[in-house]
Amino acid sequence: MIELIHVKKSFGAVSVLKDISLRVPRGGVVALIGPSGSGKSTLLRCLNLLTLPESGVIRVGRSTMDFTNGHQLPRDKDLAAFRARTGMVFQNFNLFPHMSVIRNVMEGPVTVLKVRPDEARQTALALLDKVGLRDKADVAPDKLSGGQKQRVAIARALAMKPEVMLFDEATSALDPELVGEVLAVVRQLAAEGMTMVLVTHEMAFAREVADTVVFMRDGVVVEDGPARQVIDTPREAATRAFLSHFH
Ligand code: ADP
Ligand code: MG
Helix, strand or coil: CEEEEEEEEEECCEEEEEEEEEEECCCCEEEEECCCCCCHHHHHHHHCCCCCCCEEEEEECCEEEECCCCCCCCCHHHHHHHHCCEEEECCCCCCCCCCCHHHHHHHHHHHCCCCCHHHHHHHHHHHHHHCCCHHHCCCCHHHCCHHHHHHHHHHHHHCCCCCEEEEECCCCCCCHHHHHHHHHHHHHHHHCCCEEEEECCCHHHHHHHCCEEEEEECCEEEEEEEHHHHHHCCCCHHHHHHHHHHC
16 A cells, blocks of 8 residues: 655655665554654655655555656645645644634645535534544634543544555644543544554554564664564564653
């Protein structure tokens, strides 16, 4: 469902992704772990072309973007279509503060997908129900807890009917007692067969929900494998050193 082939990205002289290749099968869940600055966010942003790599190939579903030598930069229209296939959830929610919860969830479908407002409202209510927030539909985002905001952000991403979901430290900004309610929604999406890449520092969660764990450091994949194997019995010293901070 997702494929990165020899993806490279630099910012100025700094090489942030050094030849990354990665595959996620349909319904697969990959947890991306590694120290701060290792390139995890850049990899996610390349995956939905918020950041354009300077070389490599990126595929999501049936759409392929080829950045190998001699490629032309994609047109804005093609970038937008590609991005619409991926739902992204950020650390800091990024809800539209001046819109009610349900408006936040309806906005993309109505303005981008041209769905009729009454239909978008029905879908939004069903998604809010799914994340346990139907009773907050008409509330302003600033009246919600961080965990509730993040669940709205997930509903908003799902409203675009993405083929894959990307989570960039979706629980890192939350008070500890609110982490569980967000992870429960992610866990449910995994059970429903959503293809996902999760950047996370929740190692127990990664071990439980991900099929594959990928450990990155300094722009390279140091180690990847079945989640339990990588978390419980890492092969590489660098992975062991990183994981030792979480026990
Ligand atoms: P992580 O998410 O693993 O913490 P990032 O992908 O955010 O890592 O960053 C990897 C490296 O790339 C860092 O050194 C960061 O400073 C650099 N970087 C990220 N985005 C930019 C940018 N837009 N411009 C310049 N440097 C960047
Ligand atoms: Mg990051």
